[in-house]
Amino acid sequence: MQASGKVAIFDGHNDAVQHLAEYREGGRDFLMRSEQGHLDLSRAREGGMIGGLFAMFAGAEHPREGGVTRTADGYEVRLADPLDPTYARRTINAQLSALETMVARAGGNIRWARTVDEIEAAREDAVFAIVLHLEGAEAIGADLDGLEQLYARGLRSLGPVWSRPNIFGHGVPFAFPRSPDTGPGLTDAGKSLVKACNQLGVLVDVSHLNERGFWDVAAISTAPIVATHACAHAICRATRNLTDRQLDAVRASGGLVGFNFSVSEVRPDAQRDPDIPIETVVDHLGYLVERMGDDHVALGSDFDGALMPLPVRDASHLPNLIQALRAHGFDDATLRKIAFDNWMRVFRQSWR
Template sequence: MAEIDVFDGHNDAAQFIAEYTPSGRDFLLRSETGHLDLPRAREGGLVGGLFALHAAPEHPPENDLIITENGYEVIYAETVDPLYARQQIGAERLALESLIRRSAGQMRLAIDVDEIRAARAEGAFSVVLHMEGAEALVGEFDYLHRLHAAGLRSLGPVWSRPNIFGYGVPFAYPRSPDTGPGLTEIGKELVRTCNRLGIMIDLAHLNERGFWDVAALSDAPLVATHACAHTICPSTRNLTDRQLDAIRDSDGVIGFNLSVNDIRADGHLNDDTPLDAVVRHIDYLVTRVGEDRVALGSDFDGAVIPRGIKDASGLPHLFEAMRNSGFDSESLSKFAFDNWLRVFGLTWKNSSKLLKPSAGGGSQGQALG
């Protein structure tokens, strides 16, 4: 068993669970597909994480990858229809609720730091709801208030495509994250509303101008749940040193993304990425922003990760490599668990009590769906 308890800042597992899609995996059983299920989480020391609710495009483009002379560019579908997005977000949320009920206490929906700590102490796995891309809000915030009451504690205004709230940063290498306009006026109001509710604002997938718009508006620490350093890997998805400094100065957190094409200096999508290269990248971030402000944001089930880790069960290999590189027990605990809970504690103010759904899904679930 793993020696270090881990809270992960980002995974995409909700899109692949059996409760959401007939072809999905049973999260309670060990699988060799994908990266994350409860048995592999326990093998790797994972005690909880942010589970992303994400609306995939209804009609993705057929030829979405352009190989350039020295890199790549990914072409994404146009903005997702808001009503279609709301359907998907609602279905994923209800699927997670159903899975948690079926787990018979092995998994818990957590809405505050005390609940995460209590679940950890009692051997249960914490699920914290995150929404990646805010299309489902349909330009009004009543739905956001209802999602917050149902447990939503983290939100990324955009994914890597534009919507009415702002401009996502498209995947490309080598390129600056300064790819266009930032937040719209309603996007700025979304930031203010999240601040009032105590919903963490995720800067991952937001372009550089949008990042600075949030930094100017938000009264909460700046957080990117899954990103890396642009100085090492000049991918649009990575953060410049100036952005990292802003996260440091706000007492925020960067969740280190295990996506190999954002770790490697060459940007290659190659899982044969040595763990010493992974650790060097983490060390750069820690040196830049401090050991209190770097955590794990794996992107399990949403990325190609290093072969030496393979899936959630392989996280002890990462921590062993970090320990061999000079990280002590205290710094490892901060990276693995403590730093997320610190920033949650600074952000999740005024948390309302969860409206519990009934055993059959309940009227609250139907209203949110």
């Protein structure tokens, strides 16, 4: 799948499901190269991306406008409203069915992966591997029956909340400059969900949790702490980023942070301006490595879910990042860890 000289990349987060032609009228065909969005099979192959966590996510049933307030030095986004669980279940089922249809249509070029061995076999066979992720657990009821049903269909990674409240906890609102300590953490149902994920073998993602929710996961979970797509609060003081104390806890648990490419979390000024040099991206990723060590950093691009820096504007440009990391002093062994091996290690420790 990857051209000679490219590093094999497993990516920790994308929102391509939201844009599938099988799901959305006017959506993109993942099997055809496009100039829209960030990710399709062709551009993944061009960039050396051999698979990733594909997020299912139920957006607002009735989207509202005007939620962003500009402040003197940043912004505040009004916290999203809770979702109706029936709507969430219907949406997630539609997205999963769309993914299943697309994979079946791929003629063997894409495979579901439920184990690390399946990811590595797909890589060996030059086949793209999809691991199923749920971003926000509104589609799972308090009885947790929905968790086992989704697991049976391939779910291996779950974020209890997105940036809104639900029965499991409180998501962190989008704001800058501001602490991620924005309110209550996990509910009793959320704590039960984390325990059930541990028992079943579903990775628990702390991305979009507020700080108190993060510490609740850290206290309860028997698996490594993982943020599939996040950055360092010390570099960019956005609520979605992790403080040094949180990064230290991730390292101590044996977990990892999937470095998020979103310009609003990467840029120190949090501006939604993609025109930044690749060195800004590398310096931010380098801070994570310096703080946590190279065993605890991976990639979690947020392709098709955020505004990308121009140097890594889509999956086909991933070699630009690898080349810049090499120029920054990262050797091949470290690059393999960040691009692929660290995800495999954490999956083996989290899955059953």
